[in-house]
Amino acid sequence: MTAPLFVTADQALLDELLRLAAAAGTTPEVADDVPAALRAWSRAPLVLVGEDLAVALARAGPTRRDAVFVVLTAPVPDRVFQVALALGAESVAELPRSEGWLVERLTDVVDSGPARGLTIGVVGGSGGSGATTFACALGQMAARSGPAVVIDADPLGPGVDRVLGLDLVDGVRWDALGHTTGRLSARALRDSLPRRDGVAALTWFPGSQPRRLQAFAAREALSAARRGHDTVVLDLPRAPDPLVEEIAARCDQVLVTVVTTVAGVAAAMRTCGRFADPGALRLVVRGSGLDDEALGRVVGAPVLERMGDQRGLAEAIDLGLGPVRSRRGPLGRSALRVLAALDDRTARPVRAA
Numbered sequence: 001m002t003a004p005l006f007v008t009a010d011q012a013l014l015d016e017l018l019r020l021a022a023a024a025g026t027t028p029e030v031a032d033d034v035p036a037a038l039r040a041w042s043r044a045p046l047v048l049v050g051e052d053l054a055v056a057l058a059r060a061g062p063t064r065r066d067a068v069f070v071v072l073t074a075p076v077p078d079r080v081f082q083v084a085l086a087l088g089a090e091s092v093a094e095l096p097r098s099e100g101w102l103v104e105r106l107t108d109v110v111d112s113g114p115a116r117g118l119t120i121g122v123v124g125g126s127g128g129s130g131a132t133t134f135a136c137a138l139g140q141m142a143a144r145s146g147p148a149v150v151i152d153a154d155p156l157g158p159g160v161d162r163v164l165g166l167d168l169v170d171g172v173r174w175d176a177l178g179h180t181t182g183r184l185s186a187r188a189l190r191d192s193l194p195r196r197d198g199v200a201a202l203t204w205f206p207g208s209q210p211r212r213l214q215a216f217a218a219r220e221a222l223s224a225a226r227r228g229h230d231t232v233v234l235d236l237p238r239a240p241d242p243l244v245e246e247i248a249a250r251c252d253q254v255l256v257t258v259v260t261t262v263a264g265v266a267a268a269m270r271t272c273g274r275f276a277d278p279g280a281l282r283l284v285v286r287g288s289g290l291d292d293e294a295l296g297r298v299v300g301a302p303v304l305e306r307m308g309d310q311r312g313l314a315e316a317i318d319l320g321l322g323p324v325r326s327r328r329g330p331l332g333r334s335a336l337r338v339l340a341a342l343d344d345r346t347a348r349p350v351r352a353a
Contacts, residue, residue: 002045002109003026003027003028003029003044003045003109004021004026004028004029004044004045004046004047004048004106004109005028005029005030005031005037005040005041005044005046005047005048006018006021006028006029006030006031006048006050007031007037007047007048007049007050007053007057008030008032008048008049008050008052008053008071009032009033009050009052009053010050010051010052012073013050013051013052013071013072013073013095014030014050016073016095016096017048017050017071017102020099020102020103020106021106023103023106024103024106024107024109024185025107025185025187026106026107026109029044033053034053034056034057034060037049037053037057037062038057038060038062041062041063041065042063042065045067045109046067046069046105046106046108046109047065047067047068047069048069048070048071048093048102049068049069049070049071049087049089050070050071050072051070051071051072051080051083054070054080054083054084054087054089055083057087058083058086058087062087062088064088065088066090067090067105068087068088068089068090069089069090069091069092069093069102069105070083070084070087070089070091070092070093071092071093071094071095071098071102072092072093072094072095073094073095073096074094075094076092076094080092107185117225117226117227117228117229117230117231117232118142118230118231118232118252118339118342118343119222119226119231119232119233119234119250119251119252120135120138120231120232120233120234120251120252120253120254120255120338120342121233121234121236121247121248121251121253121254121255122134122135122138122233122234122235122236122254122255122257122284123236123237123238123248123254123255123256123257123271124238124256124257124271125256125257125258125259125264125265125267125268125271125272125283125299126238126258126259126263126264126267126268126271127238127267128259129257129258129259129264129268129286130257130259130286130307131235131236131257132154132157132158132160132163132235133163133313133317133323133331134255134257134284134307134323134331134334134335135150135160135233135234135235136150136160136163136164136233136235136322136323137322137323137324137331137332137334137335138150138231138233138335138338138339139160139164139199139201139231139233140164140197140199140322140323140324140332140335141324141327141332141335141336141339142199142230142231142233142335142339143197143198143199143231144198144327145230146198146229146230146231147190147198147200147228147229147230147231148198148199148200148229148230148231148232148233149190149193149199149200149201149202149225149229149231149232149233150164150199150200150201150202150233150234150235151201151202151203151221151222151225151232151233151234151235152174152201152202152203152204152235153213153218153234153235153236153237153244153247154235154236154237155204155210155211155212155213155237156210156237157235157237159203159204159206160201160202160203160235161173161194161201161203161206162206162317163317163322163323164196164199164201164322165196165317165319165320165321165322166194166195166196166200166201167206167320168320169194169195169196170194171192171193171194171195171200171201172189172192172193172194172202173202173203173204173205173208174202174203174204174210174213174217175204175205175208177202177217177220177221178211178214178217184220184221184223184224185224186224186225186227186228187228188224189202189221189224189225189228190224190225190228190229199322200229202221202225212241212243213243213244215243218243218247219246222234222247222250231339234247234248234251236248236254238271240274245274248275252342253282253342254275254280254281254282255281255282255283255284255304255338256268256271256272256281256282256283256284256299256301257283257284257285257286257307258283258284258285258286258295258299259285259286259287260285260286260287260288260289260290260295261287264287265290265295265298265299268283268299269298269299269300272299272300272301273300278299278300278301279300279301279302280301281301282301282302282303282304282305283295283296283299283301283302283303283304283305284303284304284305284306284307284334284338285303285305285306285307286306286307286309292306304338304341305334305337305338305341306334307330307331307334308330308331308333308334309330310323310329310330310331312325313331
């Protein structure tokens with residue numbers, strides 16, 4: 001059962017609670033007597049008990065559980081707190097004063113799922129190493145098994161919507177999210193982003209002057225994206241920034257793309273050195289030369305994947321098709337192998353210095 005449970009026989013109170021449920025995008029189960037409440041009591045993720053039935057329900061002795069609240073539409077008398085304590089409720093909510101808080105709790109029920117989305121950060125070890133391209137390839141391949149989103153955290157990058165061919169698709173961008181306040185619903189974000197074939201993009205409007213991410217908007221967007229998607233891929237900038245480092249620390253894994261030139265390896269060493277534990281990073285390598293063991297020893301992070309060059313890549317992106325045209329191509333195969341390796345969620349958290 002994923003629907004909240006409303007326990008009340010007071011029609012006026014029920015009407016108010018149903019209005020809040022509609023605002024949160026959920027349809028509750030309603031129990032208008034104690035036996036019906038007891039039948040659904042342990043299965044509901046959230047229980048709102050009207051004051052009218054709170055005393056009778058407390059006398060019935062339901063199993064103690066979390067996420068139970070007593071709700072009423074008048075100033076809270078002291079006796080209601082005693083009833084709430086007897087019922088094992090967490091607190092008492094008075095309407096309309098607690099409307100916003102209750103909508104947030106109900107939205108949490110809508111957003112909650114069996115697991116949060118796998119979150120992968122991708123940062124270029126050097127310029128031209130293909131970090132944005134690989135981030136978008138991961139999003140494309142992940143979308144074949146569930147909703148995925150690629151989040152652009154690099155204001156000076158090409159724009160992940162352009163790489164994915166979504167730059168002409170209507171939807172919300174960072175420019176609009178920067179003006180939002182309050183909690184961001186996972187479903188609202190998922191439904192509002194430009195999307196095609198299961199993969200969405202969050203970036204700046206094409207042609208606009210990108211600005212640095214605003215902390216509140218970035219945190220809320222990442223939280224909502226993780227609740228609403230199976231896979232979240234972050235295209236991270238190379239330049240150090242406290243907010244970006246915080247975002248990277250929330251990733252299940254951070255990948256560093258490396259080209260095997262002297263300059264590319266030297267730049268990757270510096271990039272990995274930004275992180276408190278470079279060994280927790282994983283390398284995605286373009287090119288031949290150094291073997292995996294030697295490259296990992298020089299850079300200070302192990303190699304996870306070697307990414308082959310793909311013919312027609314620039315043309316595919318220019319045509320708005322996205323970087324992956326076939327899962328059997330070099331880029332598609334590399335993205336699939338990385339997703340399979342990370343899907344067990346065993347990667348260590350990455351802490352930025």
